[in-house]
Every structure is written in structure tokens, then in C-alpha cells.
Amino acid sequence: MPKILKEYQLKIPSQSDNLSIIRDVVSKVARRIGFNTDEASKIELAVDEACTNVIKHAYANNSNQMIEVSIKVDRKKLIIIVADKGKGFNPDEIKLPDLNESIKEGRKGGLGLCLIKTLMDKVEFEIKPGLKNKVKMIKYFS
């Protein structure tokens, strides 16, 4: 396993008002370690989407719960883990949305996950409902 060069932790109440704080931290770290503005914007949006899913779905808008954001940097990549202790989900059961179908049906679900997978190089899930659910997102240095 590559040596971790830098590590940051953020533990913050599960409130959508806090999304801007999470984005600011992630964006600043991404730029500081060498990602350009465009890449940092993608990383910022992916983490926003993961945290929004936690707030809306894992904790069902219960603002008394906490979101944990862990940021690790090694020689080749940035690793961001968004963790919660809420209701888990089966990532295999989440279908990426068909947009034409979404327009017809007015459905909105799955778009955040679709964006995360598009924006990051690698996405992994570890789901233990009520214990700890983790979304691990990786971006490699180019």
C-alpha cells in the first residue's frame, strides 16, 4: 500500500447548509496538492454529491447525525472517503438514470451517483447499514 503523504479529516453535522464548508475544504486541498482548477471543480462536485446523498438518503434529513469526510494523498492519487452511520444502500441496485426516461417520468433519482462515477477515476462502496457506510472516491494525478 503506498505511503500516505497527507491526511485530513472533517466531521460535520449532516445539514445541507454545511455542503459549502465541505466543498471549500476539498477544493482547497485538491488545488494545494496540484490539481488544476478544472480537476478540483470535478472533485468538489463529486464530494458534494456524495454528501448530499448522505444527508437526503442515509440520514433522511436528520440533522443530528454526522458526516465524516476523510482525505488522503499518496504519491499517485487523492482518496476521499465519505462515511455515515445511516441507512445503507445496495450500489448494484441503483440504476444510472436514462435522461429521456427521466424527462418523461419526472424522475430525479440516481443522478448524483451518476455524476460521481463520471467525475472521479474510481468509486468503491462499503455498505454496513447503521454501522458505517463508505463511498471511496479516487482521483489520480495526471
Added chain:
Amino acid sequence: MFEAELKGNNEIMLTGRFDASQVEKAKMVFDAVANSCEVDFTDLEYISSAGLSVLLVTQKRLSKSGNSLKLTNMNKHIRDVFRYAGFDTVFEIA
């Protein structure tokens, strides 16, 4: 900071950062739109899927009466988000 301001009957001006915390504020404005409408993105700095969903729901509602949203003056970053989400084929973007 985020603002959605209805100007006249057919233009909405978006300002700031449109994320999940701003959905209710935005819905109050977009739900009041009854006809085709231009949405000006000149001063919008950021949008997440929560913001995209407000636009999608409005587009769906308007399309039932033959109306639609026209999105104007997006910066490169926001245009990229629409492209990543596949929304660039759903809306008229000028």
C-alpha cells in the same frame, strides 16, 4: 450565497452557488413560472445535481403545455456539469 430572481414574466436570473441547501428557495421561483422562460446563468458560479433536478422538474411541467426553459450565458464549468449529467441534450442552451 444563492439567489433566483424572476424578472418580468419570462426571465429568471440565477446568482451564486446552487446546491441542495438552496432547492426550496429556487423552487419558490421556478414553481411560479407558467410559460416558456429564459434562465440567465451569467452570475451562477456552481450547480450540483440538486439544482439540475429543479430545472428538470420545471422543464417537465412546462413541456406539458408546450413550453420550455432556455438556459443562457453559462460559464465553462457549469456547461461541463450539464454535459457530464447528459443535460446538455435535455435543455436548449444558448
